[in-house]
Amino acid sequence: MLDRVRSHLGWKIFLSYLFVIISGAAVLILAAELAIPTSFDRHMAGMSEMMGGMMESTPGRPNLSSSLFTSYRTAVREAVTWAALAAVLVAGLVSLLISRRVIRPVKEMMQASQHIAKGNYQERVSIPGDPLSADELSQLAISFNRMAEQLEKTETKRRQLIGDVTHELRTPLTTIKGSLEGLVDGVLTQEPGTYEQIHREAERLSRLVDDLQQISRVEAEAYSLDPQPVPVRDLLDTVRERLEIQFREKGVDLEFHIPGDLPPALADDQRMEQVLINIIGNALQYTPQGENVRVSVTRQKGALKFSVQDNGIGIAPEHLAHIFTRFYRVDKSRSRASGGSGIGLTIAKHLVEAHGGTIQAESPGPDQGSTFTFTLPTAG
Numbered sequence: 069m070l071d072r073v074r075s076h077l078g079w080k081i082f083l084s085y086l087f088v089i090i091s092g093a094a095v096l097i098l099a100a101e102l103a104i105p106t107s108f109d110r111h112m113a114g115m116s117e118m119m120g121g122m123m124e125s126t127p128g129r130p131n132l133s134s135s136l137f138t139s140y141r142t143a144v145r146e147a148v149t150w151a152a153l154a155a156v157l158v159a160g161l162v163s164l165l166i167s168r169r170v171i172r173p174v175k176e177m178m179q180a181s182q183h184i185a186k187g188n189y190q191e192r193v194s195i196p197g198d199p200l201s202a203d204e205l206s207q208l209a210i211s212f213n214r215m216a217e218q219l220e221k222t223e224t225k226r227r228q229l230i231g232d233v234t235h236e237l238r239t240p241l242t243t244i245k246g247s248l249e250g251l252v253d254g255v256l257t258q259e260p261g262t263y264e265q266i267h268r269e270a271e272r273l274s275r276l277v278d279d280l281q282q283i284s285r286v287e288a289e290a291y292s293l294d295p296q297p298v299p300v301r302d303l304l305d306t307v308r309e310r311l312e313i314q315f316r317e318k319g320v321d322l323e324f325h326i327p328g329d330l331p332p333a334l335a336d337d338q339r340m341e342q343v344l345i346n347i348i349g350n351a352l353q354y355t356p357q358g359e360n361v362r363v364s365v366t367r368q369k370g371a372l373k374f375s376v377q378d379n380g381i382g383i384a385p386e387h388l389a390h391i392f393t394r395f396y397r398v399d400k401s402r403s404r405a406s407g408g409s410g411i412g413l414t415i416a417k418h419l420v421e422a423h424g425g426t427i428q429a430e431s432p433g434p435d436q437g438s439t440f441t442f443t444l445p446t447a448g
């Protein structure tokens with residue numbers, strides 16, 4: 069019984085009410101016992117004076133004042149006892165109602181959390197009371213549902229990531245395995261071309277592992293960002309140096325249009341170099357020989373707007389919304405052959421947003437080129 073009381077919130081509420089009632093009644097009785105005799109005597113003396121000693125005791129007539137006092141005291145005790153009993157009854161009913169209102173949602177949350185712990189992330193609880201005048205319990209239920217929603221999203225992402233990674237790993241592994249089996253069985257001849265293909269696939273695997281490491285670090289925000297004033301021209305010159313050879317080898321021009329009076333950007337230069345290399349590198353990859361890639365920077369309400377425009381293969385409208393999603397590639401076979409795993413833009417988006425900027429892609433359609441724009445805050 070004691071354990072039941074200890075573990076049941078309803079009983080605890082009832083006992084706390086009972087305690088208040090008993091103390092109230094005890095204080096009332098004590099006060100009555102202490103205060104009533106003196107005040108009663110005073111009032112009786114006053115009345116006796118007014119009635120000319122009628123109330124005084126005489127031989128053969130008991131003292132009227134003392135019998136009045138005894139009756140009065142009994143009446144007060146009776147009244148207090150009945151009032152206390154009625155209060156206990158009301159307390160029982162009220163604590164039952166309150167405990168139901170409190171316990172039901174708490175129990176519901178307890179059960180939901182147990183379901184969530186078992187992996188049922190779609191579990192939600194009902195919000196008690198009127199959501200407009202939300203008390204602490206309703207707020208707890210709202211926060212609980214938010215937490216469950218977040219857990220569900222994280223779980224969906226985790227599943228997607230495992231699915232994506234498995235898919236990405238399978239292709240090169242199948243090729244490597246197939247080639248090696250062909251060599252062992254003698255179906256494939258031991259010539260440099262076969263080994264080169266195995267080597268290419270192994271390289272792609274190792275690039276994929278690097279990409280995965282990068283994306284997991286960026287998505288978990290496990291990297292440091294050190295924004296400093298960075299002159300735009302210096303930033304772009306570094307990027308040009310790093311991509312110069314690839315542009316020259318492919319025969320594509322890289323043009324910069326940077327006004328002389330631009331304020332410096334407030335950015336982590338190494339992270340922004342990575343963003344620019346991902347975007348400009350893509351523009352180079354999807355632009356045919358003899359064409360050009362133009363990078364321009366303009367000033368826009370306390371920010372700098374970078375645009376990377378190419379006249380390459382373009383992007384169809386149905387793909388535009390997805391290209392920042394990890395592992396998304398418009399033409400899977402084409403970019404897989406070129407080594408792209410569809411995470412360059414995902415990383416770029418994370419890094420730009422971490423700087424407080426936004427990024428977007430536009431394209432009039434296939435074969436009509438693409439423009440990638442992103443913003444960065446200016447220093448000061």
Ligand code: ADP
Pocket residue numbers: 346350351352354378380381382383391396397398399403407408409410411412413414438
């Ligand atoms: P990848 O490593 O495959 O290039 P990204 O995340 O950098 O991955 O790009 C995702 C996809 O967006 C690419 O596979 C490609 O289909 C498309 N894309 C990116 N940049 C361009 C561009 N400049 N022109 C056309 N398509 C592009």
